[in-house]
Every structure is written in C-alpha cells, then in structure tokens.
C-alpha cells in the first residue's frame with residue numbers, strides 16, 4: 001500500500017492551519033475541539049506527549065466535523081494505539097524508514113516529517129508524497145520549501161515548527177504547501193482558563209490566512 005494521498009489531501013486541504021495540540025485534561029477535549037471546528041479549523045493534531053493524549057483523541061473524534069489525528073508518532077505501537085483511539089491521520093516529527101514501512105500496512109495515513117531534500121526523496125521512494133517540513137523555521141523555512149518546488153514538484157508539504165500567524169502566509173503562498181501546522185491557536189493559558197471563545201477567535205483568524 002502507498003500513502004493514502006487522497007485522504008491526506010482532504011484533511012490537509014480542509015483549512016490553512018492544523019492546530020498542534022498538547023493536552024492532558026480529558027475534560028477540555030470536547031470544548032477545545034468544538035471551538036477549533038467552529039472557528040473553521042476541522043483538522044486537529046493531538047500529540048502523543050501527554051499521559052491522556054489517546055483519551056483526548058477518543059473524545060475529540062466524537063465531535064461533528066472534526067478530523068482528529070495524532071502527532072509525535074514514533075513507533076508502530078504509536079500507530080496501532082492512534083488507530084484504536086479513532087485517529088484519521090498521523091503525524092511524525094521524522095521519517096525513519098522503519099516507521100514509514102510500518103505505516104504502509106495501515107489505511108490511516110501517516111504524514112512524516114523531513115528537513116532535507118535527501119529525506120524527502122527517501123520518503124518519496126517509499127510512496128510518500130505528502131510530507132511535513134519539521135522544524136520548519138529552524139531548518140530554512142519558506143525559502144527552503146520554495147527551493148524544493150522545482151526539483152521535487154510531486155511533493156507537497158505541511159510546514160510545522162515555529163510557524164505563527166505572522167509568518168504563515170509566507171508558506172501558504174507557495175505552490176507546494178497545502179497547509180501549515182502550529183500550536184499558536186491553542187495557547188495553554190486559554191485552555192487552563194476555559195477560554196474557548198478566545199481559541200475559537202484565534203482559529204477563525206487562522207482559517208482566513210489563505211484569503212487576500
């Protein structure tokens with residue numbers, strides 16, 4: 001099986017920004033997902049970095065209109081747990097060949113992270129044409145991705161890492177960028193204070209980033 005590009009294009013194309021969520025409080029999962037979806041960001045990446053992350057995925061997966069995925073996926077066990085929890089996509093910070101091969105056994109697509117042309121080409125050889133650039137700002141940002149465009153025209157990216165409301169447009173204006181990922185739309189203090197209205201407003205601003 002190859003990477004399910006049609007499914008990933010549907011998810012990555014749903015909005016200009018995929019919020020990167022680090023959440024342990026299961027009770028906040030549904031209000032947070034509802035706020036992000038209501039603001040116009042339906043694709044949600046829940047990183048497997050907290051003890052309750054998979055429970056958060058399960059809760060969020062029940063929210064109408066949400067595409068819930070997992071992030072920080074590093075092993076086959078992470079893949080299996082993600083799918084069991086209801087993830088519709090998975091994101092990894094890297095692209096180790098073993099993980100890429102393991103993920104091809106499953107229908108739920110993996111978006112692996114790369115940071116060089118060689119890594120992008122190695123992933124493409126295994127059938128991966130949708131990639132995350134990580135950590136985007138630290139490895140060269142929009143200039144790096146622009147440089148990939150001509151020699152690697154079949155590959156499309158979701159830059160993540162250091163992307164913000166200030167620089168997101170630099171990426172979104174590139175023809176090889178489908179969307180960006182970022183944690184700026186889910187500030188910890190707003191979650192802790194239950195200020196989901198603020199998160200909805202941040203999401204609405206992010207959802208308009210592709211507009212003029």
Ligand SMILES: O=C(O)C(=O)C[C@H](O)[C@H](O)COP(=O)(O)O
Pocket residue numbers: 020047071072073091092093134160161162163181182183184
């Ligand atoms: O663990 C993963 O799979 C990830 O997706 C890592 C995230 O991309 C970054 O942690 C987001 O970085 P910031 O938006 O700069 O906070």
